[in-house]
Amino acid sequence: KQEEKLKYHARDVAVVRAKQAEATLLLGSATPSLESFYNAEKGKFRLLNLPERIEGRPLPRVEVVDVKKEGGLLSEKLRAALQKNIESKKQSLLFLNRRGFANFILCPDCGHTFKCPNCSVTLTYHLRDRSLQCHYCDYRIPAPGDCPKCQGHRLQGMGIGTERLEQEIKLLFPETQVGRMDRDTTSRRRSHLQILKRLESGSIDILIGTQMIVKGHDFPNVTFVGVVSADTSLHFPDFRSSERTFQLLTQVAGRAGRGEVFGEVVIQTFNPDHYSILRAKDHDYAGFYQEEIQFRKALEYPPFSRFINFRLVGNGEKRTKGMAEEMGRIGQSLLKNAHGKEIEILGPSTAPFAKMRGKFRWQMLAKGKSPQLLHQFAKELSSRMDVQLKGKGVDLDIDVDPVFIL
Ligand SMILES: [Zn+2]
Ligand SMILES: [Zn+2]
Structure with a gap:
């Protein structure tokens, strides 16, 4: 009964079960976890390499844009790439891993922010129903007009989410069909599939989305992927944040150019020199692994x-x-x-x-x-x-x- 209290990683359970059954377990990934790759290096796992993309398609070309020098939501490069793609009747994905309109609301007069009473996080502003919502417990209140603390009239939204990005894109490219895929637009049954169908049939030119758009979709006409902010996962207070960022960027970049046409990716970031971003840019898992494993070793973090x-x-x-x-x-x-x-x-x-x-x-x-x-x-x-x-x-x-x- 004691044992039930302990929670394990599903992969580790599979490894143990396979060993007990003397079976072969195949772990497959373009971005294996550091632990798995380390085990392969140490000979505990055997590494099987698939160095090439299906049909030998080249990996997309990735450019990193330093947003410190650019200002604004969308850099010149990203906008130009979208424009070019629209003109050549290709489709684009825009990745931003935050839903809602503004990250949080701030009163510039007294510094007040709105916190969830149940969770230690700020509430996210949603424009559609003018509400403030907690993304962890679903607590929600109508967005206030004035600051409840100092009665100031200048409440402003800070940071951007997919809802705001959608609005900006529609303003910039009024003639294009823009779709959005996040938890807010996919709450109804099958709405997730409907959005993907619209993308497949070509009735969406630009699809904006959170992590939901990252995995497992193969759309040959999607030739451009823009990462609006690569930094959201980088600053998590967790020793795996670099690894998670590298994996996410590699996966999202991999959405570009799955068909005949060469893919292009633009990554916007405040940290253009971070190794997670540089290695993802070069599709260099081995290089990322070498840097990350040193950091883990120095601090005696897993797998050490x-x-x-x-x-x-x-x-x-x-x-x-x-x-x-x-x-x-x-x-x-x-x-x-x-x-x-x-x-x-x-x-x-x-x-x-x-x-x-x-x-x-x-x-x-x-x-x-x-x-x-x-x-x-x-x-x-x-x-x-x-x-x-x-x-x-x-x-x-x-x-x-x-x-x-x-
Ligand atoms: Zn105030
Ligand atoms: Zn909450």
Whole structure:
């Protein structure tokens, strides 16, 4: 029963199952996870290379635009590429991984921003129904006209989302058919497929979308992909943010030029020298891997260590904090008794999202080289915490090799 509490990565479960069944497991990706590639290098996995694209099609040409020098939402390069594509009757994708109109609303007079009362995030402005929404718990309120704090009249939207991008594109290219694919336009059943059908039949010239447009669509007439902002995933407070950015950019760039015509990609970024972006530009997984693996090694992050995240989620702020401190004490005492220097404890501390859906969140990370010792530590800590948590309204989630630490 203890075991059910521990959550594992699906890939790792598959690896273990395949080993038990003496079966062969095939992991396929243009951008394998750092852990998998490392395992291949170390001979734990065998690497099978498919160096070429289907039918030997060349990879798209990628240009990086430094938006610090450009200002505005769409750079000269991106606009020119869209214009050219429209004229030659080709289709374009524009990728922006944020939905809504403005990221958040700010009062320039007093600095007030609108926060979700249930989650520690700002509310996103949606123009269609003039609402402020939380993208984590769906809390929503009508957008106020004036600042509730200082009664100022100058509330303004900061940052852009797909809804605003759609508006801008329609203004810039009034004659073209513009589509948008994000969670707001695909909430109805099959609406997702309908948008893709319209793209396939050619009744959309420019499709704007979030992560939803990235995967697995093959449209031969799409020859241009614009990444409006490559930076959204780069600044996540998580050691995998570089890897995630590289993967996302590689996948989205790969949407361009799946047919006969050569593909082109423009990536807009505030960080044109970041290796995630430069390596994605060159379609250079091996180069990315070499840089990222050094960073991981220097900080002893996975694959050079393993993590287990112990997260406490509770209704009461004080009680959750108290339980987190108790978990810290128990964790340290377990280390003293048995695992000594093999395991390092980080925290407990408030989670990067300190409050989600009305619940308070604390977490503690255990880091070590031996999966067996970590696992044993997790089991012991979990059973000790079960006793502590009884009737307290605080739950413990244990995430083994967490993909996100948020
Ligand atoms: Zn104000
Ligand atoms: Zn919320």
